[in-house]
Structures are given as structure tokens and as C-alpha cells.
Amino acid sequence: MGRPSSLHLANRLTEYAGGVNIWLKLEDLNDTGSYKINNALGQILIPRRLGKTEIIAEMGAGQHGVATATVCAKFSMKCTIYGAEDVRRQALNVFRIRLLDATVIPVESGSRTFQDAVNEAFRAWIVRLDTTHYIIGSAIGPHPFPTMVRTFQSVIGEETKTQPRDLGKSPDAVVACVGGGSNATEMFYPFSDDMSVQLVGVEASGDGLDTARHSATLSGGSMGVLHGVRTYVLQDEQGQISNTHSISAGLDYPGVGPGLANWKEGNRATFLSARMHRPYRASAC
Template sequence: MSEQTSTRENFRRATVPDDNGFFGAYGGQFLPPQLEGPFAEITKAYHEIENDAAFINELRYIRTHFQGRPTPVYHARTLSLENGGAQIYLKREDLNHTGAHKLNHCMGEGLLAKYMGKKKLIAETGAGQHGVALATAAAHFGLECEIHMGEVDIAKQAPNVSRMQLLGATVVPVRHGLRTLKEAVDSAFEAYLADFENSIYCIGSVVGPHPFPMMVRDFQKVVGIEAREQFHEMTGNLPDVVEACVGGGSNAIGIFSAFLDDPVELIGVEPLGRGTAVGDNAATMTYGMPGVIHGFKCYLLQDEEGQPSPVYSCASGLDYPGVGPEHSHLKDTGRVRYVTASDEECRDAFFALSRKEGIIPALESAHAVAHALVTAREMGTGTVLVNLSGRGDKDMDYVIENWGIGQDS
């Protein structure tokens, strides 16, 4: 075997699940018997369209003329100078239609549902960005839409709830457990189980049973493909470091995927929240162990009986006890380094980016910015590319209530 072939095969093994949906030891399908058939149907349909020219061309048209892609890479020059270290660049997914990266896979999932003849899209949402994106896709394709959302997140993300409803979606409040993202996933799964013949469950991240970690990753790869080309065109080089926040991990795997075979350091930033105690954070990679949740195996914050532990983050889109199986595999192989940022660090980065660059980030994205500032100072020179996965409109009520608008940055 030639060195080139060996490298290609190693790269393939590192990034493509096997026939059972496993990335190394993680992923797979752990389903009730009544869902095995519906998920096999989704898998078959996805493999039929993933390399179909007509499907790809329609999705490309949508991305250009509806989503407004490509989103730009922006040099945060003032923030870089104020920080006194490496130069910081931002992949501006906050400028994607609906204000976050989520629409990248939602339009793909909606188009897949249309191909399969489904009439309804069902999903969960935490921060509301996935819900808004899926409601947008449903409106675009003329489909029904049902979004399950924990009551805690409904209160925190009221603007996004109104946007979903304005787009025609039914928002289902989830009132059990901690009433956040994990419970919303439980509720959405139950709704899909009751109506899988007419609907498709559109998972909001690179989590869940196979084929969703692969499928959502593939739809999000556009972020990394664009960013790599744009950064090279701007600077003549690749970035030294690429950083992204990690909850379930869709925005991170989207941008990391293009750099996995390059000599670029990849860093995923998890929410440390209020601290290291159980229930005070959602730092799955840092404090979790392998386990099974929502039909797949991954690193999981869990108790001694293997049940998911309570989690917390100021960023609703990150407060999930599990994480994508590909991320779990990338942690074990050492290709990606996973670190944490606290609520306080997130807050400071939120205000810094707002005031130094005129860009109000989502609290999820502010975690990545927070650690990128640390990385840039430690490096001294070089470049750091951050996936700015969403904008902060949705977080304004929460920020003002908890931190005010006079916070020194």
C-alpha cells in the first residue's frame, strides 16, 4: 500500500462511521424495535441522495439563494490587538439565514423529508436556533413542523419561541425533569415514535442513532469547506488553530471536518458553567465517561447507575449531557483537544466581541471566543480561526437580566 493510499485510508477510518454507524467505539443504533424499520428507511434514503446530482444541485441552490452562503471569514483585528496575541479570525455563521449554522443541516433534512414523501418535521431545541431553522425549512418546503422545547429554555429564549410560532411551527412545552434540552429530546423521540409513518425526526446536532451523526455532519461540512478556502485565500496559509464550542457538536464537527487531515490544532470548547460539581456544568468530554443516551453511545455525564446527570450552562444550546460520537472518537484518538470555558469567561467574551468588533455573539459561540482569547495570548503570534456559530439576538433578555448592559469588558 502506498503512503498516499495509507494516509487516505487512515483519514477515512477516522472520519467515516462503519456500516453499523460506529465511529470507533461510539455511535451505533440502540433503538426500540418499532423504530428500527423507520431508521433503516432514513438511512437508505440518505445513501440514495447523498451523491445524487439533482439533490446536491437543489441544496446548493438553496444555500446560495435562500441561506445566503457562503458566509464570510472575518479578521477580528481590534479584538486581536486588544488581546495582544495571535490574530483571531471568525467564520461568520451568525450571518447565515436565521442567525446560526443550524439551517445548514435543517434545509438538508427538510429536502430529505420531501424526497421521502414525509409530511411533518419533528425536532427538539435548546437555544431555539435549531427550532427556528427547522421551522424555516418546513415553511420553505410546505411541511408541518413540531418543536419540543423545555420550559426553562422557553423562558430563556422567548424571542426564538415567537419566531418558531410566526413561521408556523407548533411549539410543545416539555414540563418533566429539568425541563431543558435532554428532556426535549426525550419528548421529541416519543412524538416521532407515535407518527413515524408521516414524519421524520430531524435531530438538531451530530447526536442520536445512526445515520444522524453522519448525516448532520455531512450537511454541516459546508462550513469547514468554505472556511478553509477563504482563510487560505485571505492569508496564503492555513490557521494554526481552529476552535468551536461543543454541546452536541454540530458546528464544531462542521468546521473541524475540513482540517482533520491538516497540520492544524483543533480545539472544542465545552461549557464549565458554574463549576466542576455535578449539575453545575455540561462539560461532557472533561467529566463524562462512555455511556448510552438517546439511542447512541458517546461520552456521557452520568451517575453510578448510568443515568444521565443533570447539566447546566448559561447557553441553552450547550446544556446536553452527551456529545456527538465522532467527537468522542476524536477525543480518544487525540486529534481534537477538548477544553472548557465558564459562564464568567463566556460573559466577558460576549461583551468583548460586542464592544471591540460590533458583533453580538450567541452565548454558545462566546464560549469558543472566550477560549480563543486564551489560546491567542498563549501563542503570542500566529492565527486562530473561531467558528462563530450564531448571533446573540436570542440571548439579549437573558444577558440583560443577569449581567446588565453596563458590564465592563
């Protein structure tokens, strides 16, 4: 996979932030281009042991789809990926998935977000349990999925604890974005018992927390049940799951992993939200 991944000092961002040293954990250098390969490679060992022949997965930003298609190609297993709106806005990842001989099924139901992709993947899985296994990409869903994802992905946080020590340093805070929860859970878990390190999660606030178009579950949600787990969710007064919005693919999930909900309840982690104030423009640098 290319582990360990690099820890990089962001000089310009450090200067912009006023002098605090900001280090980036570069998971994009992994094989398949993201951290999702850690979990996919770990989870596919389970259906191989169980004698399953087909894998089902969901895709948000598409990186989990690419990682799952890759491990299925490695072990010669049939692969089907369900995606919603992200099939359109992550067309390059869809191309890579199909290049690996996996099938991509666009989901047209509901609000066509990450939640609906997970819904369809669960529906497809439960009618073919004898031959099929579902590899979930985020720390969501019923037990033992959140525990498995946390375990396989925590290699990132473990490396992040060790690498600064080699430089004679230790972090004051660890910051991660929060969608379904795998990105933040993987970073936070190895630091969870070290109270000298602050844990900060950042959610997508979309058009603002004062609107109905956001994905800030921990900041603006309430306790409920979604996809087999009790956690914070975005819901109405009748408990119906709300639609979400985020300019970022993969962060538009109306729930969050139970591990993050537990850290919020115990005041172990702080959760903020970020809003895109103007259209993003990529520029050469």
C-alpha cells in the first residue's frame, strides 16, 4: 500500500496560521490514492475466509470504490459499487473502478447522496447473503463494521503518533474532517487516551447551520438510529432522516460513526463546522 505515509510540514499554511506548525498526513500517496485502501484490504480477508465470491460496496467521493475494486481485482472477486450523485461528480474515480472490471450502479432514489448509496448497497447485500459480502468504507453501520473500520484505519493515527517523536516533537492537537467518521476515527483513536492532545473534528456546514442544507451531524443533529447504529443523525421532529448538502463529495452523510458520537458525549473531542463562502477555484502553485 505504500505505508508508512509521509508526514509533511505545510510551510505556507503554517505561515498563514500565524506560526503554529501544521503537519499534513499525506494519505494520497498510498496505492489507489487515498487512505481507503487500508480498510478495503483488511476487510476483504473476511469474505475470503467465509468463502464468499462477490463484494458489494458504496462510494461517496469514490475513493472507497476504487480501493474496493482494487482488492477485488487482486483476489479475483466480483465487485459491484453503488454510488449516487457522486457517480457524476467523481467521474474519474468511476472510470478507474470500471477499469478494474468492477460494476458501478448509479442510485437514483431519495436525495441521491451518500446515504442513498449505502441504502442500496444494504438492500442488495441482504438478498444475496449466501454469496456476497458488504465492505463498508466508513465507520458507520451495525456492529462490527465501525470497529473493523476503526481498527484497519487506525494505522494512520499510530504512525502519526510515532513520526513526530522521531523529530523530537509531539502534537498539541489532531484535526480531521468528519463525514461518516472513518477519517476522524482513524486519527483520533490512537490519541484517545492521551489527554494532552486535543481532538478536533470539522464537519461540512454547507449553506450554514441555520439552514436545512448542511451535513454537520454532530453540531446540528440529535440522537437517533440510522443504518443499524444509534448515533447523532440529522432528522426531523418525527425522526425522519433529513436531506444533507455539502460541496465536498463523501461528507454529505446524515449520520456519524458511533465512536465520534461517544467522544462528543464524553467531551473528549471538539467538533466544529466549516462553510464554503465562495466558489472554489483551483490555481497553479
